[in-house]
Amino acid sequence: MQTTSGRHDLELALGEQINALVSATRALSERSAATFHPQLQPAAFHIARWLYAFGPARPSQVAEAVGMDRSSTSTLIGKMRALGLLDASPAPEDRRGTVVRLSADGRDRVAATLEERGKEFYGRVRSWSDDDLGRLVALLGRLTAERPALS
């Protein structure tokens, strides 16, 4: 069964499992987004949590990565900077660009939001062994280790 078609089936199965996970978390994500910061639109949370997961980046990278247009991204980044959630510094190699990163406060807020949301998820793994849970975390870590290679 270690054939090419088995491999393809495995990849399809991975796609379906990722789909299930994303579907299952979508409601929570949207609700978290709404409560991330009272003065911000939901999409701001998508930007913040991408920066939390993948680190500092240029606004256009962020826009591409989260699937928003540059205009909205720019506006939201501006608001988050005004609220002290993000810091921006000029890009070292290209003075047209900037690099945005979460501030300490921004990181704390994302972490708090994720943990709050995660509570509704922890019940599912309550019966898991530490080994299985650790394995899943490690494998997901490998899966998301690289920044998305977007089209």
Add this chain to the structure above:
Amino acid sequence: MQTTSGRHDLELALGEQINALVSATRALSERSAATFHPQLQPAAFHIARWLYAFGPARPSQVAEAVGMDRSSTSTLIGKMRALGLLDASPAPEDRRGTVVRLSADGRDRVAATLEERGKEFYGRVRSWSDDDLGRLVALLGRLTAERPALS
């Protein structure tokens, strides 16, 4: 009780990995949604793929599960039924309600969209062993086995 702190760290790590995965897939999801069906809004794809992952359900369950309100859900379900992507049947135990399920065409379209999107993801697991990939699929399956218990 002292072992719970390691456990809690594991759970936090799981939350962060899920966050990374959801963040990484968000752009792809949004783009897939736009191309799922030319005459449908993006959110229709969220409904369709939830049904694909978790099977037939009542409209209100769907709305709750994907984090949309009942009115938008109802409208989108109506459009998808008109396009033949969904079938609806009266709920067996409560004639106020209905149960919606993907039609064969709807299932095919979701599968095609997922596979198309997945291609951009498969590159990441190309170097993985079948064992590791199978393990991840199995663990994700356990994680998403139950329908979301929403609050």
Add this chain to the structure above:
DNA sequence: CGAAGTAGTTTGCATATCTCCACTATACTG
């Protein structure tokens, strides 16, 4: 039986986001 509650639909309105476009500042190319 009647009253109250629930599932689903529909409508009107508010808001968030997208699309396109223009503009500035900087980078690259010939």
Add this chain to the structure above:
DNA sequence: CAGTATAGTGGAGATATGCAAACTACTTCG
């Protein structure tokens, strides 16, 4: 240099979605 391309910002109008309320059909409870 001059001309073109790119990063980021901002605006105007269009669309998608959320929210609240009304309405029908059905269920449940007293």
